[in-house]
Amino acid sequence: MLEDLVELLDRQWKFLHAQEGTAFYRQLRRFVRFVQEDPRLAALLRDIQRDASELTHRHFQHDQSLTQSLVALKGEFVKQAPDEDDSSTPPPADGWLTPAHELTLARFDAIANYPHARPIKIDTLADDTKSRKLLEILAAKINNPERRPSLFSHPTSTTRTKIQQSKIDELQIQLINLQQQQEYAHRKFVDEKLTSSGLLLNGVLQLLHDLNPEPTPLSADEEERDAQMRAQVNQWFNEGLEMPGKRKITEALYNDHTSSKDKNDALEHSVQALKLYIERIYEDLRLRVGTRRSLLGLINRFQHRCQWHDRVRLFNLAKGAKRKVEETLTAELALWLFDQGLSPVSKPMMAGLQPDLTDPSFKFNLYIEAKQYNASAKDYLVHGFHQLWDTVSGLKGTPYEVKEAFYVVFRCGGPRYVLPDQALPGEGWTAHLRIIDIAPAKERGSQGAKKPIVISMDELMPARP
Incomplete structure (x- = not known):
């Protein structure tokens, strides 16, 4: 899915970059709406801002x-x-x-x-x-x-x-x-x-607002009306990009009487400058998509490795761990991530909280909550995700603030649960869910196979007040 997102983002940027004059400004609004409305890109935009x-x-x-x-x-x-x-x-x-x-x-x-x-x-x-x-x-x-x-x-x-x-x-x-x-x-x-x-993104949003600000009804009170007028005038001097001639740009965009030459003169410099700014935003978005895709790739490869090549060893390891099954399986994941170039730390104390696995040296603070089950465990798995939510949200505003969280569940037996495939939006972070099935063959084959139990997104997401 993220591969498709990169391709779509590339196409949108290529099309925008090819535009000139008024066409560029109009397409710029569409480009901004695209990245704001796609839920996957919107989460990355929030990170950038x-x-x-x-x-x-x-x-x-x-x-x-x-x-x-x-x-x-x-x-x-x-x-x-x-x-x-x-x-x-x-x-x-x-x-x-x-x-x-x-x-x-x-x-x-x-x-x-x-x-x-x-x-x-x-x-x-x-x-x-x-x-x-x-x-x-x-x-x-x-x-x-x-x-x-x-x-x-x-x-x-x-x-x-x-x-x-x-x-x-x-x-x-x-x-x-x-x-x-x-x-x-x-x-x-x-x-x-x-x-x-992020600053450029805010500047571009401010510029688009200034070129066509939403109307503000004037008050009947003269004093309040004067204050509103002053506020509207001050919008032209608000923080953002040093883009001279905003009024000329507005006229070029919305005034039929402006000649083509005047429009080109008014827009030529600003369009070239904006292309550089938007390119920087595009490249950062692409980097973050790629980073997320890389992290997902690591977790996916670990899942495939466990299920295809290491199932028996991991099941026996979990069986022999007795009361420390989750810690034992989490250690296997930590070793895998270390071998892939990360520096994971198991159960560190961070702002009074203790995640199962994290890598604070990573730019986006990788966080992993690991669970396992070998019997009916729906309530346990839902509670485990709420535990992840509370912990990650509790790190917000600290040096360990998390951007990417992974909820990894090892199935050692019991019913097969299905977790949402799409990323879940947290409070300024994103959660990815994976079930790694290491149950013995008798529970997966034709004799033991049963209808999977789906845990929906609504069941996992905390209740809104």
């Missing part, structure tokens, strides 16, 4: 932490140089900030206390963080040689002057360290955001 959300969260958290350090450094500077404290400087009456006011501590406080982070512009190298602006102001204050004499104007003691000079030198060193931290974090974030398919 979650990765982008985590990236921006780390970025904002670091900026906030650095801002707090700079506020503390500013406090120490004011203690050592009270004459330099211009925190009470009023803003210009006309509202236009002069270069002189831009470097006051009053401006520093206004930026530090601003409650919201500025939206991220995806395809730019600019650094518009709070910490960068605060560093600029503090550097102008602490390092300005024209103002340094005023730092020592009030003390009369030579000893006090030396102490004060030493304190200022310490603040300069702290400032340099914070500057290095900020510059390193910004460059790292630039590299990450310019290769993030």
Whole structure:
């Protein structure tokens, strides 16, 4: 099934890439709908967007932490140089900030206390963080040689002057360290955001929304109506892609009076840029489909190996394990995965939870819950999948957050159960189910064969509140 999905995705991308002008934009909407509506791709899109959300969260958290350090450094500077404290400087009456006011501590406080982070512009190298602006102001204050004499104007003691000079030198060193931290974090974030398919996906979705936004009924209240109008205007400056000329693009798409030449001029640059962005999203989707297909391939080959070539040995191994049948069979699976290049760990403690088998070194955090049965066990198997659900969901938001979970059931005897063949969508993760039949031949042949018992998806999925 995943092979068909890769082929379908390739065809859709090839067709989109061949379009130009207005045809590209119209087909782009269809391409986006395709990847959003296919349940297998939609799950991968959620993974991609979650990765982008985590990236921006780390970025904002670091900026906030650095801002707090700079506020503390500013406090120490004011203690050592009270004459330099211009925190009470009023803003210009006309509202236009002069270069002189831009470097006051009053401006520093206004930026530090601003409650919201500025939206991220995806395809730019600019650094518009709070910490960068605060560093600029503090550097102008602490390092300005024209103002340094005023730092020592009030003390009369030579000893006090030396102490004060030493304190200022310490603040300069702290400032340099914070500057290095900020510059390193910004460059790292630039590299990450310019290769993030999730941020690009969000930008493309925002762009398509801006080109044809859904109507918002205006309020009869004049004040509320003005606020709505301002919000609509601000949509053009929302986070996303630096795509100039959105109004011209809209006119080219929906205005009959626009000439073909004007349409081509308005769309040529943006179409070429968007093709590069969509290609990055497409390649990430293809990678994730391939990774999922590779994991499924490993589990499928293990299933075939057990059932075709290793059935007798595994059954005897399980029979001799007595009370530790599941642990013994899980160890066989762990050894198989290790031989295929993974690094599985059995029963590790992760965030207070203990999965049967996981590989936290794997990019998408492989997780396996293994069960076995040799008699009627429908309720046990359903409960086991709920156990998997609770454990995987409990890892969400931790460094061990799981993207791919496998529910592997060894049949050592008893009735033959049939689990859903399709992947089951979890809470930001996907579950794959496999039954490995190692029961003896007498329970599988014509004498022991009975009608299989189907366990439906509805029985396995937890009840929704």
